[in-house]
Amino acid sequence: MPGRRATVRKKPNKEIRTGAVIPKEERRQQILKAARDVFVKRGYHQTTIDDIVAAAGVARGTYYLYFEDKRAVLADLIDRFAAQITMAIQRITTDEVERSVGMQVRENIRAVIGVCLKERSMTKILFTDATGVDSDFHRKLSTFYDSVVQLLTESLKDGQALGIVGEGEPRVLAYLTVGALKELLYQAVGMGLTEETTEVLTQQLFVFLSEGYLRVKPDQAPQRRRRSR
Amino acid sequence: MPGRRATVRKKPNKEIRTGAVIPKEERRQQILKAARDVFVKRGYHQTTIDDIVAAAGVARGTYYLYFEDKRAVLADLIDRFAAQITMAIQRITTDEVERSVGMQVRENIRAVIGVCLKERSMTKILFTDATGVDSDFHRKLSTFYDSVVQLLTESLKDGQALGIVGEGEPRVLAYLTVGALKELLYQAVGMGLTEETTEVLTQQLFVFLSEGYLRVKPDQAPQRRRRSR
DNA sequence: GCTGACACTGACACTGACGTCAGTGGCCGA
């Protein structure tokens, strides 16, 4: 426990400017926003509490009134962002006549890409900083991804039963899909693409998932065992 | 510059065991191997030089005889691993009659998956720790991925000219492919899959790239603009 | 005007990790 006081404290500087009275939640947001911006600029591990505090324009002590440590802000940011993404995904139904399965898939892709391009900072943080923080954090992230993969896996199983989804281990297909989407988003954000690009990216991914792109003759491949695994 | 000596040093503990005389390169390998193992277990950011040193069974000072700081070992590890992967990839040729394009693509996928499953520790480190170290490191990683993406992009362009590759922005297709492969590898390594699985994963990815998996009727999709972008 | 509650401040004590370097001992050539 650092900071345990033992001697008499020097009188603080005069000229103390207590900031305007601000609602608790608003101050919290202020710190979160500042932290997010600093994380994007310097990277999570390079960032110190002092950096966040300076960006937020509050004192060191105030920070600890709202968050336990540096991890806590990141956790909060990621939680909110993960929730946004989760909410953007709609379970696919086959009993709806109005919206075809294809449209629903498209809509899901579009929604996720839309969120990530709207929250570019968070997308970048999620992909570059959230990984490798510590094991607790890793578990949190895994849980999030797993829930997405799980949902997708089940949908793919259903789809296979209906003949809408081709052959292949559903879980593996889910990983391939999520991986493709992640990389696409990461690059899109890195290149500075904005929401306007959503449609284009959606289309590319949709076609990719529908048809792949390799047009090699089947017989050219050695031992074509399509039912493997 | 920490450690600047000012007072007289206490006599070191007796019982000094100078390790057996070992060739320079061997000692270097010893430290690299230890670092790799500790990184996998604790994660790069949680690891201290003392952890590495303890695992390697050498003294703190010895470490600094071989590496400048903690980053340096990671950089060395990643460089070697990246080189392995790069070497595993063979440029695809169309003038060869013996090996069809399909076979060559398959072979590349197989080779990369093989390397990553053989070097599971490094694969995990590459995906979970190498990201977010600092901006210099980020540049190093980007350069590596870019070289892979670049090669793939060019191949896809050639492929499109030959009708072997379907429509779509080549660079985007490259990202989608690399992303899918990355996630597949990450999950495979995380699940403890070994080299024996190489064939199965290769097959799944190959089929995925060849045909995708979505089998929705084209007319169900709204505004089917295949030539977009 | 007074009082108590409370958000806020920032100087401080503390510490974990770092890089250094004086010292040690094995080995080889003279």
Next chain:
DNA sequence: TCGGCCACTGACGTCAGTGTCAGTGTCAGC
């Protein structure tokens, strides 16, 4: 046998970053 070289050691000083808390100003209620 001796001397010098050199890989190796580990205790040490340093410091950046942390979490704390005594103190300050503001405001609502009385």
